[in-house]
Amino acid sequence: MNPVMGLALLLALEAGASGDAIPLPGPEGLTMSVGEALVKRHSARRFDSAAKLTRAQIGALLWAAAGITRADPAHPQGGKRTAPSAFGSASIDVFVASEEGTFLYSPKEHALLPRDTADLRGKLAGAAWAKDAPVLLILVANFDRYPERTSAPERRDYAFADGAAAGENIYLAAAALGLGTVLTMSSISEAATLLKLGKDQRALFVFPVGREVPEEKPEKDKAPGK
Ligand SMILES: Cc1cc2nc3c(=O)[nH]c(=O)nc-3n(C[C@H](O)[C@H](O)[C@H](O)COP(=O)(O)O)c2cc1C
Numbered sequence: 001m002n003p004v005m006g007l008a009l010l011l012a013l014e015a016g017a018s019g020d021a022i023p024l025p026g027p028e029g030l031t032m033s034v035g036e037a038l039v040k041r042h043s044a045r046r047f048d049s050a051a052k053l054t055r056a057q058i059g060a061l062l063w064a065a066a067g068i069t070r071a072d073p074a075h076p077q078g079g080k081r082t083a084p085s086a087f088g089s090a091s092i093d094v095f096v097a098s099e100e101g102t103f104l105y106s107p108k109e110h111a112l113l114p115r116d117t118a119d120l121r122g123k124l125a126g127a128a129w130a131k132d133a134p135v136l137l138i139l140v141a142n143f144d145r146y147p148e149r150t151s152a153p154e155r156r157d158y159a160f161a162d163g164a165a166a167g168e169n170i171y172l173a174a175a176a177l178g179l180g181t182v183l184t185m186s187s188i189s190e191a192a193t194l195l196k197l198g199k200d201q202r203a204l205f206v207f208p209v210g211r212e213v214p215e216e217k218p219e220k221d222k223a224p225g226k
Pocket of ligand 1: 041042043044045182183184185186
């Protein structure tokens, strides 16, 4: 096992027993220009299952999706974030499903909160190819963070818009980190039960993330000698 993930596993097991938050490093490695990240952004559907993500990479991806950039003790979620949200509600939670278990990202602490010791990736992945990804990031909307005056259909619309904004940040961070990802929606109906979501929560998207395996080029397209 990769020593970094070995450490993560140890921490996860320790934290699972005590319920403590696991601090994340970073954000690190997000130094690519926005222009280059936009050019490199694409959907990846082939992942190297042996290439585990480091905690620094996970920290950078989570910070990009939901990290706090303008801390505010008066804000119920601890402040405004990297991604915009309707009413500044910071409505999106990000869950992490990995070999080590399932975790909830805490933007306030920039840490992982252990939720389940089970590896839920197989059930949450949807497509067979997504099961190879070492990590799945699941974006969950919290309807009760919107103003009371908003109707249920409005909340649904706001939730998907908020989720899409956070999701694009995941795409761009993955590009900057040299990782592959894709927005998927095929398994979100099972996610509510698997993640033990509340009545005011809704799973929106699942992002498998990992090192992308390039497509095999057909023989005719290969350069001589390759
Ligand atoms: C709302 C939405 C839902 C999507 N659902 C899926 C999905 O379930 N599975 C999948 O493989 N890709 C999904 N995608 C990714 C698109 O197929 C992909 O963005 C599109 O083919 C364009 O390719 P690109 O992202 O590489 O530019 C989704 C994208 C969006 C915006």
